Amino acid sequence: MPRTSVSRLALAVFLGPLLLSASGEAASLGKADRILVVKSERKLTLLRDGKPLKNYLVALGGEPVGDKHCQGDNRTPEGIYRVDFKKWNSQFHHALHVSYPDAGDVAEAKRRGCAPGGDIMIHGLAPSFARIGALHRLSDWTLGCIAVTNEEIDEIWAAVDAGTVVEIRP
Numbered sequence: 490m491p492r493t494s495v496s497r498l499a500l501a502v503f504l505g506p507l508l509l510s511a512s513g514e515a516a517s518l519g520k521a522d523r524i525l526v527v528k529s530e531r532k533l534t535l536l537r538d539g540k541p542l543k544n545y546l547v548a549l550g551g552e553p554v555g556d557k558h559c560q561g562d563n564r565t566p567e568g569i570y571r572v573d574f575k576k577w578n579s580q581f582h583h584a585l586h587v588s589y590p591d592a593g594d595v596a597e598a599k600r601r602g603c604a605p606g607g608d609i610m611i612h613g614l615a616p617s618f619a620r621i622g623a624l625h626r627l628s629d630w631t632l633g634c635i636a637v638t639n640e641e642i643d644e645i646w647a648a649v650d651a652g653t654v655v656e657i658r659p
Contacts (some may be wrong), residue, residue: 495592507647509591518542524572524611526635527567531626533611533635534646542648543643548626550633556659557589557633559598560606560609564596565633565657572611572653575646583611583646587655611635611655613642 506553521535524538528549535542550565557566567590576584590598590605598605612634614625622638630636635657637645 492583493511502562511567518644520650521648521653523643524649524653524655526565526655528657528659529566531629533637533645535551536560543644543647545637546623546626548585548631548633548636553629554659557594557606557609558601559603561632562606563632565631565635565658566590566609568594570609570655572649572651574651575649579610579612581610581615581636581642582619583642584610584650585645585655585659586610586643587635604642606633609633609635611637611642611645613637613639640649 508644518535519537519542523536525529525534525536526532526547527534531547532548533548551563553565555564556568557564567626568589568591570588570591573588574586576586582600585608589609590607595604598654602632612635614636618625619639653658
């Protein structure tokens with residue numbers, strides 16, 4: 490057997506169980522039918538039939554208190570939205586796009602004389618920060634998104650389909 494084949498085989502034997510256990514945990518969650526984010530607790534919960542499947546600690550927008558009103562206010566929106574699409578090739582590993590802004594958000598921004606903003610996502614970490622893992626939660630650093638580790642977004646990604654309800658509470 491050529492040396493490269495032996496190396497690949499050894500790598501597969503060594504990493505295989507690790508990869509299977511990581512994906513096995515995500516698969517064991519099953520599918521969530523709702524995502525609940527409680528901003529004051531910095532917590533995201535995957536739910537099915539009203540029962541929690543798993544909780545994750547999150548980082549929010551840099552101004553986490555209060556609802557998002559205008560583009561650039563660094564706030565995470567509050568309300569009921571949906572995952573309108575999944576973005577595999579996000580600059581933040583993987584991402585679930587949240588359907589913000591809705592008609593009410595647009596009307597509120599217009600009343601305030603600003604644009605509502607958009608591109609609110611539940612996402613992982615950029616490659617340059619992935620190594621810090623859970624330490625990213627030491628501060629609220631996003632522009633209004635909800636951030637988890639890359640391992641966590643992989644698990645959430647597997648448990649959530651486009652169309653899933655996302656409720657974001659203060």
